[in-house]
Amino acid sequence: MPKFSELRELLQFRSPTLDPVTRRLEGALSIDELRRIASQKTPRAVFHYVDGGSDAETTVERNRKAFADLVFVPEALNSVADPDLTTELIGKRISLPLVFAPTGYTRMMHHEGEIAVSRVAARNGFPYALSTVGTSTVEDIRVAAPDGDNWFQLYLTNNMALNEELIDRALAAEFSTVILTVDTAVAGHHLKDIHNGLTIPPALTAKTFLDMSRHPYWWINKLTTPAIGFASLQSLAGAALNAVDVPGTVFEPSLNYEHLDWLRQRWPHRLLVKGILNPLDAKKVVSMGADGVVVSNHGGRQLDRTPATLDVLPYVRAAVGADSTVLIDGGITHGQDIIAALALGADAVMVGRAYLYGLMAGGERGVDRVVELLRDDYRRGLQLLGLNATSKIARHHVRLPPAVTVEQQAIGRLVPPASVG
Secondary structure (H helix, E strand, O other), X not given: OOOHHHHHHHOOOOOOOOOHHHHHHHHOOOHHHHHHHHHHHOOHHHHHHHHOOOOOOHHHHHHHHHHHHOEEOOOOOOOOOOOEOOEEEOOEEEOOOEEEOOOOOHHHOOOOHHHHHHHHHHHHOOXXXXXXXXXXXHXXXXXXXXXXXXXXXXXXXXXXXXXXXXXXXXXXXOOOEEEEEOOOOOOOOOHHHHHHOOOOOOOOOHHHHHHHHOOHHHHHHHXXXXXXXXXXXXXXXXXXXXXXXXXXXXXXXXXXXXXXXXXHHHOOOEEEEEEEOOHHHHHHHHHOOOOEEEEOOHHHOOXXXXXXXXXXXXXXXXXHOOOOEEEEOOOOOOHHHHHHHHHXXXXXXXXXXXXXXXXXXXXXXXXXXXXXXXXXXXXXXXXXXXXXXXXXXXXXXXXXXXXXXXXXXXXXXXXXXXXXX
């Protein structure tokens, strides 16, 4: 039998972590594990609001599957010591090809909400985009993250006075970029939210209310912190959120290219258009003065059965050329997903659900943990791919599935074949 002294090096135990939030965050080794924790720490209706999509959630699954099906082609015998993870995005050097996407009603997930998310982005050196239907204002974010690269996502509403106000406030708060979302002519059909009664105005079921009561940390924080509302719309709403038909205000069926032209003339800084899946649309908005596009299907929360964003990304890049900014969102939960997106033409990725899982799991510390996981996975993925810098990622490092789907063929026909990388 071996002596204890011989086994001592093999029998070292971890020091116990007393803080429960720190303990569960340290135990999460992937975004998927943070997702599982989030599902346990928040009411079912809140988790479904974040995790779910529209109708049958086909697009949600397609987004994830597109990344899972992609194949990496590594290089050998390259030095990968101390890889450079930075990249340039719209004229600024950022620490990681990552942007925190706009998310609505964020303080419902955790009382720290957008303030926590903006702080994490600023600390880590990449942009954060505040939503029009967020629960914090541009002024709140300016105070919370004065040194951050703060962006504002705009729903161009049917109230022109409100549109003017939103733009003026973003300008006064020194936000650098406006993102116009264009895939919300009407609200998506979220079956889980309707079943849970998480609608506007709320119509909670007894089952949903009982489930909320089982999460005392969540509802006590809701009762002891300022009321949740659509902060940027309060000038229209007054004190009562229910006085506003929010979907009827921010979802504008008449949104068209004239609105984009008006916004381009009105907003003097960087302008991106989000919700683009058609390469011809991408080419048109860039020709009208947009600095770039976000290839997005709203995370599968609007029109169901659309293509995965990763599948259309190369065609959008081909349509707008090398000089326009192209971002992508939808299904990104791992650092290797970032590599895949850059290889297929993106300048950076936007993540929303991923950081919301972290927020639900542990507030601001949970969002920090998301960044840590994505950065570690991204760095490791680069090194295992044989690359020592973000700038070295190229199209030949990935291989798409051999089967070309019908929708990919249709998308490809919208762009001259020779221009598709």
